[in-house]
Amino acid sequence: MSNEMSIRSELTKGFFRENPVFAMLLGMCPVLGVTTTAINGIGMGVASLAVLLGSNTVVALFKDLIPEKVRIPAYIVVIASFVTIVDLSMAAYLPDLHRSLGLFIPLIVVNCVILGRAEAFASRNSLAYSVIDGLTMGLGFTMALGMLGAVREVLGSGALFGFAFVGEDATTMLLFVMPPGAFIALGFLIAAVNTAVKKAKAFAAARSRAVSTQPATEGVN
Numbered sequence: 001m002s003n004e005m006s007i008r009s010e011l012t013k014g015f016f017r018e019n020p021v022f023a024m025l026l027g028m029c030p031v032l033g034v035t036t037t038a039i040n041g042i043g044m045g046v047a048s049l050a051v052l053l054g055s056n057t058v059v060a061l062f063k064d065l066i067p068e069k070v071r072i073p074a075y076i077v078v079i080a081s082f083v084t085i086v087d088l089s090m091a092a093y094l095p096d097l098h099r100s101l102g103l104f105i106p107l108i109v110v111n112c113v114i115l116g117r118a119e120a121f122a123s124r125n126s127l128a129y130s131v132i133d134g135l136t137m138g139l140g141f142t143m144a145l146g147m148l149g150a151v152r153e154v155l156g157s158g159a160l161f162g163f164a165f166v167g168e169d170a171t172t173m174l175l176f177v178m179p180p181g182a183f184i185a186l187g188f189l190i191a192a193v194n195t196a197v198k199k200a201k202a203f204a205a206a207r208s209r210a211v212s213t214q215p216a217t218e219g220v221n
Contacts, residue, residue, distance in 0.1 A: 010132045014140030016200075020113045021144035021186075022193040027113040030104050031145060032182040038161050041149025043097045045142025047086050047105060049135075052114050054082040056134035059122040066123075075118045076109065083108045113141060144189075151185045152176045 020026045030048070035041040058078050059066075066074045087105045090098040098105065108114065117137055122130040153159055156176035158166035166172065175181040 010129060011136055014133075014136035014138070015143060016140075016193060016197050018137070019140045019144055019193070020137060021141060021148075022190050026116065027111050027141065029107065030111065031148065031186065032179065034101055034104050035145055035149035035152055035182060036156070036177050037100075037153045037159075038146055038150040039097065040100050041145035041147075042142060043090075043094070044101055044104060045138070045145040047090065047101070048108055048111060048114065048141055049138030050086050051079060051082040051108050051111075052117060052138040052141075053131065053134040054085075055079045055114055055118050056122040056130040057127065059118045060125065060127045060130035063123045071123065072115075072119070075115060075123075079114055079118070080109045113137065148182070148186055148189060151189065152181060155185070156181060 014020070016022065018024065021028075021031055027048075030044050034044045055075070055078050059075060083106060086108070087098075090101075090105065117133060121133045125133070150160060153161075155173045156178075158164055158170055158172045173181070176185055
């Protein structure tokens with residue numbers, strides 16, 4: 001039972017409880033820089049997910065063979081290798097998205113989310129848990145970038161995924177497609193997500209208390 005709970009916790013932690021953006025505020029450079037549209041946000045998130053999953057897998061496999069003194073340079077080499085693969089693949093198969101993301105794709109190498117998971121988790125846990133960690137943290141990162149990109153695109157351009165739903169003469173809040181708008185939108189999203197998480201925890205705690213007291217009540221009756 002405890003093993004099932006542990007796996008369930010690992011599978012869900014990256015979405016809200018330990019979300020890289022909403023909970024830990026990591027990787028802010030791509031979060032604020034590329035999320036002018038939902039497609040850009042999701043594209044950067046998926047690219048980061050691929051790198052995170054690959055680097056976690058390799059680090060978990062070879063952690064016992066990497067000398068302690070050179071572990072960080074070794075992790076960076078591993079991450080850079082996967083970034084190169086992702087960069088060249090996107091340039092070949094998704095050229096428009098590759099041009100939109102530009103320099104932010106090579107900068108995945110220094111994304112603290114990826115290096116942090118390699119150092120703090122993959123180097124200290126089994127392959128299976130490291131793969132799960134890479135998957136859930138990558139999906140959580142993608143979700144956060146997609147949500148922020150969608151909010152900014154809707155408010156700033158009156159469109160979503162490139163499809164406009166307001167007329168050409170409509171007035172939109174262009175602030176949200178500019179850097180200050182990224183900070184404002186992110187702040188409101190963090191507040192909304194944290195409020196939802198707190199309410200969910202309170203509901204779960206109340207439900208747990210109700211379940212734990214139910215047998216005692218039945219016994220008295």
